[in-house]
Amino acid sequence: MWNNVHKFGADFEKGWQPVVEIFILAILIYYVFKFVRGTRGWPVVIGFVVVLLALALVTTIFDLKVLRWMLGSASVFIAVGALVIFQPELRRMLAELGNLPLFATTSEQREAIEVIIQTCERLAEVKIGALIAIEQSIQLQEAVEAGIKVDCDATPEMLETIFFPNNAVHDGGVILKGDRIAYAACIFPLTQRQDLNKSLGTRHRAAIGLSEETDAAIVVVSEETGMISYAYKGQLVRGVTLEELRAFLTSVILKPERAHGFSAWLHTVLRERHRPAGPAVITKHEPRPAARPAAK
Numbered sequence: 001m002w003n004n005v006h007k008f009g010a011d012f013e014k015g016w017q018p019v020v021e022i023f024i025l026a027i028l029i030y031y032v033f034k035f036v037r038g039t040r041g042w043p044v045v046i047g048f049v050v051v052l053l054a055l056a057l058v059t060t061i062f063d064l065k066v067l068r069w070m071l072g073s074a075s076v077f078i079a080v081g082a083l084v085i086f087q088p089e090l091r092r093m094l095a096e097l098g099n100l101p102l103f104a105t106t107s108e109q110r111e112a113i114e115v116i117i118q119t120c121e122r123l124a125e126v127k128i129g130a131l132i133a134i135e136q137s138i139q140l141q142e143a144v145e146a147g148i149k150v151d152c153d154a155t156p157e158m159l160e161t162i163f164f165p166n167n168a169v170h171d172g173g174v175i176l177k178g179d180r181i182a183y184a185a186c187i188f189p190l191t192q193r194q195d196l197n198k199s200l201g202t203r204h205r206a207a208i209g210l211s212e213e214t215d216a217a218i219v220v221v222s223e224e225t226g227m228i229s230y231a232y233k234g235q236l237v238r239g240v241t242l243e244e245l246r247a248f249l250t251s252v253i254l255k256p257e258r259a260h261g262f263s264a265w266l267h268t269v270l271r272e273r274h275r276p277a278g279p280a281v282i283t284k285h286e287p288r289p290a291a292r293p294a295a296k
Contacts, residue, residue, distance in 0.1 A: 118156040129223030131173035138214040147186035207231035
């Protein structure tokens with residue numbers, strides 16, 4: 001009996017390690033797929049996996065030793081290629097992992113939110129277009145093109161001046177760092193998604209594109225309808241009210257859960273990853289049609 005118990009213990013010691021390895025690899029693969037799903041690199045992942053599986057199946061069935069050796073030798077180059085292709089996604093993932101609370105106080109952050117709210121309210125009333133990106137943990141200057149350094153206090157008056165039509169720097173986006181305007185006249189990357197409505201303007205496409213590559217929150221004011229929208233993590237929400245915009249910015253900028261340590265951060269990340277991927281554009285309130293002048 002004791003021999004059987006000893007044999008069982010020895011077999012268990014030899015057999016539990018592969019089970020743990022398979023379990024860990026399965027979790028890693030699952031969360032990698034969850035992370036890149038919905039990004040610009042997602043079609044590349046599908047095509048890449050299909051090609052690798054097809055080649056592996058062919059080499060196994062027909063015992064193609066040379067091709068099998070070539071696949072094994074190319075594993076290093078495949079890994080480097082994956083790093084290059086998914087550089088924006090990896091940068092965003094590492095930034096979220098190592099993100100620390102900002103040194104700005106809660107009162108300063110709330111003041112910055114109110115500046116954005118007042119600016120959007122004023123610009124929406126007169127239908128002046130605006131594109132404002134609020135920088136989080138990822139440096140936005142690495143993801144945008146051009147841009148003029150401003151480095152001044154963020155106020156509604158200054159933002160209105162920047163976006164005023166025919167102004168030298170009105171065409172483009174603005175980057176906010178805390179309570180300061182860092183850059184103006186920035187060119188944000190446009191989204192490459194093909195499932196968007198063709199009527200969606202350049203500002204909204206740029207907002208989605210920047211939110212796909214960074215963790216920034218982007219606010220858009222339409223110059224055609226005066227409708228206020230925001231983009232975050234690849235999703236655009238159109239036609240929001242000022243209160244809805246304030247609630248969104250508060251949840252993104254303040255982030256009180258980060259102050260409770262790694263366990264709370266991990267819980268938040270896992271909760272966000274398990275949310276089902278929604279549509280690229282959500283419209284909450286349609287713009288009201290312009291009132292027709294009364295007939296004389």
